[in-house]
Amino acid sequence: MTTKQIEVSILGVPYRLACSPETEGALLEAVARVDAEMSKIRNNSNVRGTDRIAVMAALSLASELLKLQTSVRHGEAFxxxxxxxxxxxxxxxxxxxxxxxxxx
Known part of the structure; x- marks a missing residue:
């Protein structure tokens, strides 16, 4: 499997990530989602510090995932x-x- 390096930015901080060409699009979407969630938390709350913002964003995204999984299990979404x-x-x-x- 071929891997490539891509440069991304989350909250203005650059990161170099490795991915396959096939997964690059999905990874870029994930980066955009994480960046948007972290930016929202930074701009709309009193949470300060990148590590705390990252934890709050992770909790928010995990909560969304759990709600979606629950709705799929109950037949509300497929x-x-x-x-x-x-x-x-x-x-x-x-x-x-x-x-x-x-x-x-």
């Missing part, structure tokens, strides 16, 4: 890949049934 897989299976089953009836 991951897109699961929906695609289910639709593909249903289309295959429908195709098989249609083919059987068209041969009769």
């Amino acid at each position: 991951p897109a890949e699961e929906i695609r897989r289910t639709m593909h299976q249903m289309n295959e089953q429908l195709g098989t049934v249609i083919q059987q009836y068209s041969m009769q």
